[in-house]
Amino acid sequence: MEPIIKIEDLVFDYQSDEDGGTVTAVDHVSLDVERGSFTAVIGRNGSGKSTLAKNVNALLLPSGGAVYVNGYSTADEDKLWEIRRTAGMVFQNPDNQLVSSIVEDDVAFGPENLGVEPAEIRLRVDEALRAVNMYQYRKKAPHLLSGGQKQRVAIAGVAAMRPECIILDEPTAMLDPLGRKEVMDIIRKLHAEGITILLITHFMEEAAQADRVVIMDRGRLALSGTPEEVFSHREEIRDMSLDVPFAVELADRLRKKGAALPEGIICEEGLVNCLCRL
Ligand code: ADP
Numbered sequence: 090m091e092p093i094i095k096i097e098d099l100v101f102d103y104q105s106d107e108d109g110g111t112v113t114a115v116d117h118v119s120l121d122v123e124r125g126s127f128t129a130v131i132g133r134n135g136s137g138k139s140t141l142a143k144n145v146n147a148l149l150l151p152s153g154g155a156v157y158v159n160g161y162s163t164a165d166e167d168k169l170w171e172i173r174r175t176a177g178m179v180f181q182n183p184d185n186q187l188v189s190s191i192v193e194d195d196v197a198f199g200p201e202n203l204g205v206e207p208a209e210i211r212l213r214v215d216e217a218l219r220a221v222n223m224y225q226y227r228k229k230a231p232h233l234l235s236g237g238q239k240q241r242v243a244i245a246g247v248a249a250m251r252p253e254c255i256i257l258d259e260p261t262a263m264l265d266p267l268g269r270k271e272v273m274d275i276i277r278k279l280h281a282e283g284i285t286i287l288l289i290t291h292f293m294e295e296a297a298q299a300d301r302v303v304i305m306d307r308g309r310l311a312l313s314g315t316p317e318e319v320f321s322h323r324e325e326i327r328d329m330s331l332d333v334p335f336a337v338e339l340a341d342r343l344r345k346k347g348a349a350l351p352e353g354i355i356c357e358e359g360l361v362n363c364l365c366r367l
């Protein structure tokens with residue numbers, strides 16, 4: 090089957106204001122995202138993750154190469170709404186994404202823009218709010234909600250457009266641990282329902298929950314594979330100034346002290362299970 094997102098040798102240059110030169114934020118990246126998959130993108134600040142995501146959503150257009158969403162090139166202006174409807178985007182700051190003074194109006198905003206019928210909008214809004222466990226807050230003002238709740242409303246707003254894919258750019262970066270967990274639970278649930286997830290995160294524990302992890306470094310795709318494969322490259326990851334998940338680090342230290350732990354431990358539960366079997 091055709092991948093839902095196909096990134097072919099993508100280059101993206103920003104024009105720099107100061108000297109009129111260019112900054113190459115994405116440097117010859119190729120990546121296929123399979124339908125129904127859950128891909129996490131990690132990389133330190135400035136490695137090009139947001140620029141890559143905005144190219145998928147046609148918020149930015151390639152300087153070189155091409156991006157296809159459902160087979161449509163993002164450079165094809167006639168397909169802009171088709172692309173945005175297929176691949177919805179959630180950003181880091183929930184306050185910049187909520188536009189209405191009532192939660193349910195906010196969730197209705199996306200489908201309204203797509204020209205969905207009012208009765209159908211009502212159904213979708215209720216369904217999306219239930220999916221993110223925010224239905225009971227539907228009449229509330231967004232500014233009264235916690236960060237995690239606001240971010241769940243933002244996700245509901247995207248889900249109400251019935252996208253096949255949701256791209257989330259560090260959606261938990263501004264949240265407390267509880268808010269992060271709530272948002273990750275929703276992301277996993279949407280994935281279980283069949284939505285393709287592309288999650289940009291700087292939390293390694295979140296990346297470890299994906300089917301596939303992609304590491305960006307200075308605009309390039311440095312590593313890609315299952316979490317087990319990628320996080321086994323511990324030294325390379327440290328050289329890119331990134332951490333590995335806590336369980337990977339701890340398992341590594343235990344092995345160095347002689348514990349006969351297998352490779353491929355990426356989460357705390359896996360580590361506990363392996364330790365109990367020693
Ligand atoms: P990340 O999301 O991984 O932190 P970004 O995609 O935001 O990385 O940025 C990649 C590179 O592009 C960085 O060097 C950054 O400074 C540069 N950059 C990002 N946005 C702009 C912009 N609007 N104008 C000029 N340079 C930018």
Ligand code: MG
Nearest residue numbers: 138139140258
């Ligand atoms: Mg970013």
